[in-house]
Amino acid sequence: MTSAARILIVDDEAPIRRFLRIALESEGYEVVEAGTARDGIRAAAHEQPAAVILDLGLPDADGLAVLRGIREWSQMPVLVLSVRSDEGGKVAALDAGAQDYVTKPFGTREFLARLRALLRDRGEPSPSPSVLEIGDLRIDAAAHTVTKASEPVRLTRREFDLLWLLASHAGRLVTQGQILRTLWGPAHAEDSQYLRVYVRQLRAKIGDDASDPRYIFTEPGVGYRFRSQGPDHI
Template identity: 50%
Template sequence: MPGGDHLILIVEDEQPIRRFLKASLSNEGYRVLEAENGQDGLRLAASQPPDLVILDLGLPDLDGQHVLKQLRDWFTGPVIVLSARDQETQKIQALDSGADDYVTKPFSIGELLARLRTALRHTNRGAAESSVVTIGDLKVDLTARLVYRRETEVHLTPLEYKLLVTMLKHAGKVLTHRFLLREVWGPQDSRENHYLRVFVASLRRKLEDDPARPRYLLTEQGVGYRFAADDPRV
């Protein structure tokens, strides 16, 4: 079964959604734990550490953002935020607090499962830890600092290379504008979003078949970017 032996913790107060998620995940071969509030979710996560957490932000006892921050004090696995809150500020706050991805209600179970698989694959693969990362027709030799597209070397500027490697290290994860600016340009430029637009556009011209319809460097509108390793939109 695709789920293997992975244990998924669902922290969601709406019973119909919990039941639907449990049935869908179980059918894919995952083991499932359920919690209907934040306190129970934290307790279960501590007593039976899961491989991945699906976390609703609108919980009855604790704000989901608070639960996420407490989880990130010790839990290193992926967290996918599932929420009816569609405001960009909520998404950005969750991602900056340590969420790996978010799915907005109402959601497609196919998309959620695809993002869950991506998060688990990236965790297990540890792609950025090897000296050569290959995704699709792109290859990055981290030791030699060389980038190839279909075996042809692509010449990147130092900042383009740094941005690409930063995104590769977090492939499949939504990265906020603030995070990318801080990692690539430093804290003094953490609000200069136009830097990112210019450099992402340049990378797309060099790495994508069709820069207007990117396969790898995806935009998360109003939030940031995602390097799509195994994304459902690829």
Template identity: 55%
Template sequence: MTGTPLTTILIVDDEPQIRRFLRPSLAAQGYAVVEAASGEEALARAAEAKPDVIILDLGLPDLDGIEVIRRLREWTEMPIVVLSVRSREADKIAALDAGADDYVEKPFAMGELLARLRAALRHRLRQAGEAPIFRAGALAVDLVRREISLAGEPVKLSPKEYELLRLLVQHAGRVVTQRQLLKEVWGPAHVEDTQYLRVYIGQLRDKLGDDATKPHLIATEPGVGYRLLVELAGDAQR
């Protein structure tokens, strides 16, 4: 990525070797890099530097990373991609529910992290414009007319299927947790009914020609939720 001004990334990690690894890798992609080694420093640097995206470790020496996310979300919507050794499902859900845009486990592949960063940045850009028509590859979703098409052919969805797709589109590139999908589509009384969700996601995939074993549109984050794969399917267009 090139251009002026540069996209700025704040790396928050108390391990110097992680920061040393990320700094040149991100700079090589055209990003400007700001660093912090603790939660309090992260909050201060975020306020000062106004980064475009934050890479955040959860195991910080002063504040837990989830608390950092909560405090950031009190005043900013800047994208937050968690990069953490914590692999428990509960930790991932807690971070996403607190307001993180994505979650990458350590050890990690740099290519995947860069793709997640691009997806998080695109999501914020779309939020600013709220494009009425979302396009990703052959898929087109008209959020005003509630019309879906695939390669120009109309796709008929049930009301619940449409609401699921709408939520995935509005958070394209990000993980949407099972609880969030269930709460939004079926209501608070159904946040534990994950079987409902699996059935409807399966139906949605069938209608969109997506294969759960090799997804090009809807990816499963096991035990956590689902993600619309804008990186693989193609950029969303306004």
């Protein structure tokens, strides 16, 4: 851990945020705060924290919605702080992608120790980008928006997930099986025809010609390769 590691606190209670800020800054962390689910997701995307401290009882949405929103585009560590002490609540948070769960009220030393362990176990990987710009496409994972030459592109949720998966592996081959298992689950790993339909729909919406592609290149019988983030080449 470095002394400048940035920690995002998402909690609607100002006294709790103030208490956590004092505790974290005393240990050398940089602190960013958010009081709502919406602001929490936005801060996670744009501040790129080393870890998120997340309360589940937010005024505009359940904290699990924030957790699931982050997990759509990043594996940044999330430590849940909550008054919910029931086993079901803990399991739900962990299943949704939290790395740890601390029940309020909590001891400062234990909280800081858990955070250190969380960062140490993760090795503080570089945060995943939430926005990709490739050619004239701009893909924002946190906002779930796509623009082409600054004009909005309307995609279904599945089409967006497919585009993000390919674009986040730009320049690398992604096999049909990898795509199908990731987006549709193991039971659909052989449904290549199903995938081809979605690729065709996605190409049509982003203005990509299969016979002369700019973005999605087909490796026949194997998978797809998205254009690299540099000049016009794969």
